[in-house]
Amino acid sequence: MKIKIALAGNPNCGKTTLFNALTGSNQFVGNWPGVTVEKKEGKLKKHDDVVITDLPGIYSLSPYTLEEVVARNYLIQERPEAILNIIDGTNLERNLYLTTQLVELGIPVVVAVNMMDVVNKNGDKIDTNALGKALGCKVVEISALKGTGIEEAAEAAIHAAQNTKTIPQHSFSGVVEHAIAHIEEVAVHTLPEEQQRFFAIKIFERDEKIIEQLGLTQDNRKHIETDIEAAEKELDDDAESIITNERYVYIASIIKQCYKKKNNGGLTVSDKIDKVVTNRILALPIFAVVMFIVYYISVTTVGTVATDWANDGVFGDGWHLFGIGAGEYEDVSGEFGDAANVIDAFVTAEGADDVADAIDTESDTFDASAAASALDTFAASVSDDATADYTLVDEETLAEEDVTYTGAELKEAVATYTSYGCEEPDPADYGVWVPGLPGIIESGLDAVNCADWLKGLILDGIVAGVGAVLGFVPQMLVLFIFLAFLESCGYMARIAFVMDRIFRKFGLSGKSFIPILIGTGCGVPGIMASRTIENERDRRMTIMTTTFIPCGAKLPFIAMIAGAIFGGAPWVAPSAYFLGIVAIICSGIILKKTKMFAGDPAPFVMELPAYHWPTVSNVLRSMWERGWSFIKKAGTIILLSTIIVWFTTYFGVVDGAFRMLTEDEISNSILATIGNAIAWIFAPLGWGNWQAAVASITGLVAKENIVGTLGILYGGGDGTVYSNMASHFTVVSGYAFLAFNLLCAPCFAAIGAIKREMNNAKWTWFAIGYQCGFAYLVAFVINQLGSIALGTANVFGIIVSIVLIVLFIFLLVRPYKESTTLSNRAVKVK
Amino acid sequence: MLTWLSQNIGTIIVLLVVVLIVAAIVKSMRRDKKNGKSSCGGNCAACRGGCMHAQK
Numbered sequence: 054m055k056i057k058i059a060l061a062g063n064p065n066c067g068k069t070t071l072f073n074a075l076t077g078s079n080q081f082v083g084n085w086p087g088v089t090v091e092k093k094e095g096k097l098k099k100h101d102d103v104v105i106t107d108l109p110g111i112y113s114l115s116p117y118t119l120e121e122v123v124a125r126n127y128l129i130q131e132r133p134e135a136i137l138n139i140i141d142g143t144n145l146e147r148n149l150y151l152t153t154q155l156v157e158l159g160i161p162v163v164v165a166v167n168m169m170d171v172v173n174k175n176g177d178k179i180d181t182n183a184l185g186k187a188l189g190c191k192v193v194e195i196s197a198l199k200g201t202g203i204e205e206a207a208e209a210a211i212h213a214a215q216n217t218k219t220i221p222q223h224s225f226s227g228v229v230e231h232a233i234a235h236i237e238e239v240a241v242h243t244l245p246e247e248q249q250r251f252f253a254i255k256i257f258e259r260d261e262k263i264i265e266q267l268g269l270t271q272d273n274r275k276h277i278e279t280d281i282e283a284a285e286k287e288l289d290d291d292a293e294s295i296i297t298n299e300r301y302v303y304i305a306s307i308i309k310q311c312y313k314k315k316n317n318g319g320l321t322v323s324d325k326i327d328k329v330v331t332n333r334i335l336a337l338p339i340f341a342v343v344m345f346i347v348y349y350i351s352v353t354t355v356g357t358v359a360t361d362w363a364n365d366g367v368f369g370d371g372w373h374l375f376g377i378g379a380g381e382y383e384d385v386s387g388e389f390g391d392a393a394n395v396i397d398a399f400v401t402a403e404g405a406d407d408v409a410d411a412i413d414t415e416s417d418t419f420d421a422s423a424a425a426s427a428l429d430t431f432a433a434s435v436s437d438d439a440t441a442d443y444t445l446v447d448e449e450t451l452a453e454e455d456v457t458y459t460g461a462e463l464k465e466a467v468a469t470y471t472s473y474g475c476e477e478p479d480p481a482d483y484g485v486w487v488p489g490l491p492g493i494i495e496s497g498l499d500a501v502n503c504a505d506w507l508k509g510l511i512l513d514g515i516v517a518g519v520g521a522v523l524g525f526v527p528q529m530l531v532l533f534i535f536l537a538f539l540e541s542c543g544y545m546a547r548i549a550f551v552m553d554r555i556f557r558k559f560g561l562s563g564k565s566f567i568p569i570l571i572g573t574g575c576g577v578p579g580i581m582a583s584r585t586i587e588n589e590r591d592r593r594m595t596i597m598t599t600t601f602i603p604c605g606a607k608l609p610f611i612a613m614i615a616g617a618i619f620g621g622a623p624w625v626a627p628s629a630y631f632l633g634i635v636a637i638i639c640s641g642i643i644l645k646k647t648k649m650f651a652g653d654p655a656p657f658v659m660e661l662p663a664y665h666w667p668t669v670s671n672v673l674r675s676m677w678e679r680g681w682s683f684i685k686k687a688g689t690i691i692l693l694s695t696i697i698v699w700f701t702t703y704f705g706v707v708d709g710a711f712r713m714l715t716e717d718e719i720s721n722s723i724l725a726t727i728g729n730a731i732a733w734i735f736a737p738l739g740w741g742n743w744q745a746a747v748a749s750i751t752g753l754v755a756k757e758n759i760v761g762t763l764g765i766l767y768g769g770g771d772g773t774v775y776s777n778m779a780s781h782f783t784v785v786s787g788y789a790f791l792a793f794n795l796l797c798a799p800c801f802a803a804i805g806a807i808k809r810e811m812n813n814a815k816w817t818w819f820a821i822g823y824q825c826g827f828a829y830l831v832a833f834v835i836n837q838l839g840s841i842a843l844g845t846a847n848v849f850g851i852i853v854s855i856v857l858i859v860l861f862i863f864l865l866v867r868p869y870k871e872s873t874t875l876s877n878r879a880v881k882v883k
Numbered sequence: 884m885l886t887w888l889s890q891n892i893g894t895i896i897v898l899l900v901v902v903l904i905v906a907a908i909v910k911s912m913r914r915d916k917k918n919g920k921s922s923c924g925g926n927c928a929a930c931r932g933g934c935m936h937a938q939k
Contacts, residue, residue: 501893511901689908696905 056103057131058210061124061155062139063148064110065546065662067167067197070671071139072107074203097207105207106133112147114154114255115293116262118587128158129266134214135161137206139197142172142179143663145312149304152188156221157254159247161213162190165206170196171663176315184311189222198668221250223303228287229295232257232280239273257281258293323663327547331661336551343539345627351532352612352626359527360612368520371480371488378484385478388469393477395458395466396428398443405431414476424475432467435460491516506703506713514699514765515692521764521774522687522757525609530680532608536573537675541667545570553657556641562586563657565595569602569637574679576600576803580810590650596810597820598640600799602633605679606686606756607795613760617775618787625788629795632831636796640827643864686755694751694758698724698765724766737850738793738829739786739836749793755800785839789832796828830857 060068076095097103108127109120116122128136138155140148145166156162166172166179185192191209195202213219224230236253244252255263256277264274281292288295320328330339350356366372373379400409411427413419439460444453458466480486488496491512498508539545549570553563564586572579579599586592603611607629615625644650703714705722714722720743727750728743735741735749744766752759767777782790798804798821808817834857837850888895 498893498897501897502890503897504891504894507894507897507901511897515901689912693905693908 056135056211056214057106057133058097058103058135058137058207058214059106059108059128059133060137060139061108061128061151062110062167063112063141063144063151063660064120065660066110066139066141066148068107068110068139071137071165071167071195071197071203071206072105074197074200075105075207100207100211103207103211105137111151113151114158115258116260122262128155128160132160135163135210137210138162138164139167139195140164142166142168142194143175143177145179145308146301146304147660149188149307150300153221153223153300153303154251156189156219156223157251159245159249159251160219161217162188162219163206163210163213164188164190164192165195165202166192167195167197169194169202170199171665175321178313180311184307187222187307187310190219191217198665218247223300225296225299226288228284229257229299232284235280236277239276240267240269254296257284258296321663323543323661326664327661330544331547331551333554336547337555340548340551341631343544344630347532347535347539348626348630349623351535352528352608352615353621353623356528356531356612357616357621359531360525363527364521364524365489366487367490368516368524369489369491371486371492373480373483374485374487376484378480378486382478382480382483385473385483386480389473389478392466392469394443394445395441395462396470398441398458399435399439399460399463400431401443402441403431403435412470412475421474421476425471428467428471428475432460432464435463437461437464439463490520509703509713510696510699513703513768514695517764517768518695518698518761519687519692521613521768522609522691522761523684525612525760526680526684528612529605529608529683530676533574533605533676533679534672537672538667540570541665541671541675543662543664546661549657550661555638557657562588562591565591565598565637565641568595568599569634572599572602572604574605575682576602576604576799577806579604580803580806583810588652590652593811593816593820594641594644594650596807597644597823598637600803600824601636601640601796603629603795604756604799605683606800609757609760610752610794611791613763613775613778614787614791617778618782618784625791629791632792633795636827636831639861639865640823643861646864646867683757687757690755691757691761694754695761695765698747698751698762701727702765719766735793737836738789738832739840740782740790742781744781745790749790749797752794753798753801753804755802756794759794783843783845785836785843788839789836792835793828793832796831797825799824834858 060072062068072093072095075097077098093107095105095107097105106127108124111118111121111124113121114125114128116125127133136155136158138152140152152162152164164184166181166184169179172179179194181192181194191213193202193206193209195206197203225233233250233253236256237249240256241249241252252263252267256267256269259281269277284295285292290298329335332339362372373382396412399405408427408431410416411419412424437460440457441463443456443458445456446453481488494516495508495512498511503511549563549566552566556563556565565583568579568582568586570579571582576599579602580596583592583595583599586595608626611626611629615621619625701724702719702722704711705714705718705725707714707718707721719725724747725743728747731750732741732743732746735746740746744763748759748762748766751762763778764774767774767781772780799807804817804821807820808814811817811820833850834854837847837854840846841851
């Protein structure tokens with residue numbers, strides 16, 4: 054026989070951790086409440102006939118939130134064979150409130166007291182035998198995180214399902230019991246005996262959903278109402294409060310019998326940390342510093358080293374295995390490069406085109422001995438005290454330095470240059486050289502005599518595009534480790550709390566911050582998580598603004614812009630994150646003041662979980678799952694997109710004929726034609742070139758596609774993708790490009806999620822329109838005002854920008870009329 | 884014909900491999916869409932409960 058066991062408990066008490074441990078599943082575990090909204094099922098390990106259902110975390114069986122409705126409906130309608138009620142041992146009083154209701158359902162209950170390791174560490178004592186007697190069910194001790202006691206808990210639940218019944222031990226006061234007995238007799242006597250008490254209590258509480266479900270007649274309701282009113286009159290309270298109070302009195306008596314706390318009233322470690330990190334003044338600066346460090350390490354330091362290896366090594370020319378020979382190669386390469394700079398300086402200064410042609414290694418007629426001879430003759434013609442100016446550009450930081458070389462230095466440089474055979478040293482000649490994927494694939498294609506167009510598709514399209522995206526995997530994995538750690542240890546839950554304090558000042562709810570937190574991974578679940586917001590106006594607003602936060606897919610793009618246009622400046626990546634947060638807050642304030650979104654903010658109640666060290670496996674699992682999702686996307690949708698981008702880039706009409714194009718002709722390509730047709734729209738943003746315009750459009754398929762597309766479009770010709778990008782953008786237009794693509798409409802998958810959650814075409818279009826409009830205006834202002842610093846400002850653009858800023862400030866600070874109206878209404882009701 | 888084939892056999896094989904890969908990708912994407920996975924890349928386990936997709 055199949056046995057169904059439901060895992061029920063308060064939010065963040067460890068249900069999903071236990072579920073994963075029992076079923077071997079990989080459900081996401083987060084150290085904040087509300088991680089599980091839907092119920093999830095899995096088979097108990099080694100027991101194919103036992104199905105475990107992970108229910109959303111709930112505080113009671115009252116239908117106030119979506120989670121409570123989902124959990125209650127499952128328990129009442131599906132009636133599992135047993136309930137495994139997980140309670141947080143460090144917070145017995147609140148957790149037992151749900152337990153007192155679960156034992157009334159008539160389903161066998163086993164209570165698993167979780168976090169016993171923390172309880173023991175704190176020196177507290179829980180008498181589980183006494184607790185079991187007081188509740189009328191078996192109680193077991195577990196630590197879901199450490200995996201202790203979980204098998205015993207599962208066995209106990211199976212045993213309970215087969216052999217026992219849970220009989221509630223708690224009796225309400227006489228008058229309430231009297232009313233309940235009447236209700237049982239009048240309304241629920243047809244139900245199985247063990248279920249009657251739960252329904253009777255709910256009817257006493259006037260639970261409309263239960264009353265509707267039971268289909269009580271008006272006569273019966275009237276009759277019952279008399280009993281309820283009598284109880285209310287005698288106890289001078291409303292029925293629901295009477296039940297709640299009496300449950301807490303009962304819980305207090307249980308705790309007195311079973312629980313001994315070592316430090317009554319003392320501050321726990323979590324409390325002490327919270328005093329600092331949720332401090333009214335320090336909270337935000339601490340959050341800013343934490344996120345800066347996270348992005349700095351992920352994108353600029355550790356992540357960059359790994360990504361450079363992936364980009365330049367695996368998807369580039371190749372790399373020295375374990376760095377063997379790398380030092381020696383760098384020395385000779387540096388020496389050759391310095392000599393080349395000196396020669397280049399004099400060749401340019403003297404206008405010696407014949408020498409330039411002779412040393413051009415890419416020329417078909419290049420001959421090393423002829424080049425050496427041309428250089429020797431040229432050096433001899435320059436006197437030792439002649440000088441030539443040259444501008445050195447640092448590849449990493451793009452910093453420029455003006456230097457002056459002398460004729461004597463030229464002679465030395467020529468000697469060095471010719472000693473290498475007038476050709477750049479080959480890294481394969483030093484140490485253990487592993488060629489990059491493009492090199493290996495190219496050799497393979499050459500070996501089978503593959504046609505040039507197919508070679509182009511594979512190398513310049515698929516490998517360049519997918520490689521450009523996959524090259525950022527190391528950076529993403531580092532970022533995901535940090536995010537997983539911050540979530541698991543409990544810090545992110547504090548940020549929701551801190552943000553609520555700020556949001557509330559502007560009429561927003563901290564509830565909106567949970568979808569935003571989730572949106573840092575992927576916008577789709579972020580948008581979907583907004584369904585826990587009951588207030589429809591707040592929910593719509595959250596859906597519209599959640600994707601402003603940079604999701605994982607936008608990280609490669611941020612890193613690419615930071616590396617290519619800003620020389621890897623450490624502030625770029627954190628600034629993208631804060632730009633997202635500021636956009637959310639400002640949009641929230643502005644929208645909340647419009648009629649469409651006005652209304653009091655939804656109350657936000659959130660239990661702050663205790664800080665704990667996350668397990669390494671949990672952090673790594675979270676990192677890998679998000680990373681794998683990214684890699685999978687690169688191998689599917691991104692790969693297909695790169696084929697389309699390559700085809701439309703390298704095919705077009707030249708002189709009236711449709712044919713494959715050379716690299717010099719791609720301005721005649723299909724993609725260039727499309728890009729040029731729309732590029733004018735982006736010209737006021739500073740990047741009205743067709744490459745950037747089409748990259749923004751392909752980004753709608755998936756945001757990683759921007760990187761893939763830029764990798765293909767800027768990959769050809771002289772120089773690297775980064776150097777070609779740097780020549781097409783200024784720092785100002787580059788940041789405007791970044792800002793636009795961060796804030797504009799998300800990918801199609803997220804737009805689909807917006808459509809589903811809005812459930813209304815008009816609202817969906819409004820959301821997309823708002824996001825694109827907001828992004829456009831932000832990028833416009835950045836470009837126009839930034840151009841002042843570059844000395845390329847346009848008077849009309851500056852005037853429009855100033856008008857926009859004034860309008861923006863007005864919309865931010867204008868009085869919130871609706872709020873006053875609502876408070877007045879509240880006063881009138883009172 | 885045979886001469887043309889022998890001259891271009893490498894290109895044909897590589898092209899077939901590319902076409903097979905593309906077909907496999909399209910098939911996998913269609914399957915994911917059918918299973919309701921398309922909206923979020925199908926990584927239900929990492930979607931932190933916001934996603935409505937049933938756990939497979």
